[in-house]
Amino acid sequence: MKLGLALPQRYGVDLQRDVVKVAKLAEEQGFDSVWVGERPTFAAPGSEGLYGIPGLPWPEAYKGMCEPLTAMAAAAAVTERVRIGSSVLVPALHHPAQLAAALATIDQISGGRVVAGIGSGWAHSDFDAVGVPFADRNRLLDEAFDVFEAVWGADPVEYRGGRITIDGAFVGPKPVSKLPVIASGHGEKALDKVARRADGWTPAAIPVAMTARLWDQIREKATGYGRDVSAMECVIRANVELSDQPIGGERRPMVGSMDQVVEDIVETARLGADELFIDLSQSEPFQGTSWIINTALEIKERVTAARV
Template identity: 50%
Template sequence: MKLGLRLPQRLGVDLQNDLVEAARTAEAAGYASLWTYERLLFPEAPADPYAGVPGVPWPESQRQAADPLAVLTAAAVATERVRLGTSVLIAALHAPVQLAKTLATIDQISGGRMVAGLGAGWSTDEFRATGATGADRGRYLDETLNVFDAVWGSDPVTVRGPRAAIDSASVLPKPVSKIPVLLGGGGSKIGRNTKSKAVERIARRADGWLPFLSTPGPAGAAELRASWDRIREMAAGYGRDTSRMQMVVVGNVTFTDRPAGPGRSPFVGTLDQIMDDVRTAAEAGADELIVDLNLQEWFTGTRQMLETAVEIRERAVAS
C-alpha cells in the first residue's frame, strides 16, 4: 500500500514557504502522492454541523483552508515524481468547464501527475456562497463528470448541462493523458442490497473510491473490504475493467497523549494506534492511504508536522 500526504493548508501555515518545504520533504521521504482538501469558508454560525455529523463543531484550524488547486500548482513546480490529488473538490462550488481546464493545466505543468478527487459536498453555507443548492449537489457532480469527459476528449467540444453549454469549440490544454477521477461518498458499509446514487455513481463512472475507515482493527478491515468488493462487483456489471480502479483511504489523524480506549475512532490515538490503523487500511485492500495531519491542533508549525509525517512513513516501511 502506498502512502500519500495532505499538504498543509490550515490556519497558521506560511503559504510562501511551508508548501514548497512540505512538498519536497514528502517526496524525499518516499510519499507517493500529495493531496489537498477544499474548505471555501468558515461560517461564524454554521447552518450545518461539521461534515453533517450532529453535534460536531467546525475545526478552528479550517478557518483558513488555502485554495486546493493553487496549492497543488505550487507543489507541481516543486516536485518531480509524486502524484498530485484533490480529496476532495466539491463539484457544486466550481464552474465545470473552468474546473476541467484548470485540472488539465496542472496536469500539463506536472507532466501528467494530476488525480481529481471529487465529492458532492455537505455545507449549506458553501453552496449558498457559490449560488448552488444542496438539493442539486448530485446533479452538479454528474454534470461535472460529463464536462470532464467532453473537455478532456478531442476537439471540437460540444456539451450541454444545467450550467455548461459549449457548441463546437476548442478547449485547451488537454491533460497529458486521462486524469483519474476518484469519488468520495457512499459510506463505508455497502451491502449487496445497498441502493445509493453515490454508490451507483462510483461504480459506473469513477476510476476509484475515497472512503474513510469507520472501525479500527480486523472488523474495520473486513467491513471496508466487503464494501470495496461490492463496488467493483457493480462496476463489472456495467462492463468496466475493475482492475484499473483504486481504493484510496483517507486517514484524518488526531493524536492523543494517552492510548485511546475502546470505541475509539480510526486514526485517533497514539502514534502506535495510528500505525495500527495504517495496517488496517492495508488489510482492507487499500491501494493507497492519505495521511492528513491538518486537523491536528497541537502541531506548533509545519516543521513539526513534517517530522511526524516522515516518522509515519518510516514506520510503515519498517512494519
C-alpha cells in the same frame, strides 16, 4: 500500499513557504503523493454540525483553508515525481468547464501527475457562499463527470448540458494522458456513482473494516456495469489525530496514540487499499509544518517496517 501526505492548507500555516516546503520534502523523503482538500467556509459555531451532524464541532483546521487548485499548482511546480491529488474538490462550487481547464493545466505543469478526487459536498455554508442550491449538489457532480469527459476529449468539443453549451469549439489544454477521476462518499447512491463513473474511490473517517466491505461492494457493482475493476483504485484519506495515551473503547479510525494510528494504517493496507495519505492538520494544538513532516516520517517508517 502507497503512502501520501496532505499539504498544509489550514489556518496558521505560512502559505508563502509551507505548501512548497512540504511538497518538496514529501518527494525527497519517498512519499508517493501529496494531496489537498477543499473547505471554502468555516461555519459559525452552532450553526451547522460537522458532516451535517448536529452539534458536532468543526475542527479548527478548517478555518481559513487555502484554495486547493492553487496549492496543487504550487506543488506541481516544485516536484517531479509525486502524484498531485485532491480529496476532494466539490465541482458544484465551480464552473465545470473552468474546473476542467484548471485540472488539465496543473496536469500539464506536473507532466501528467494529477489525480482529481471529487465529491458532492456536505456543508450548506459552502453552497450558500457561491449561490448554488444545496439540493443541486448531486446533479452538479454528475455534470462534472460529463463535462470532464467532453472537454478532455477530442476537439472539436460538442457538449450541451444544464449550465453550458460547447458547440464544436476547440477546448484546451488537455490532460497529458488519461487523468484519473476518483470520487468520495459512502451512501448507496454515492457508491453506485463510483462504480459506474469513477476511476476509484477516496473515503475518509470510516472504520477500516467498513471501508474494506464498501470497496468490495463498489468493485462488485463496477463489474456488473462491465468495467475493468483492476484499473480502479482505493485512496484513503487518513485524518490523523494523535493523543499522548492510547484511547480505550470505541474510537474513530486514525485517532489515538501513535501505536493505534499505525495499527489502523497497517490494517487498511492488509484489507486491500491501494494508497493512503496522511493528513495531520487536524491534530490540535497544531505544531507547525516541521512537526507534520517529522510525524509523517515516523508513521511512514513504522508502516514500512510492518512490510505492507
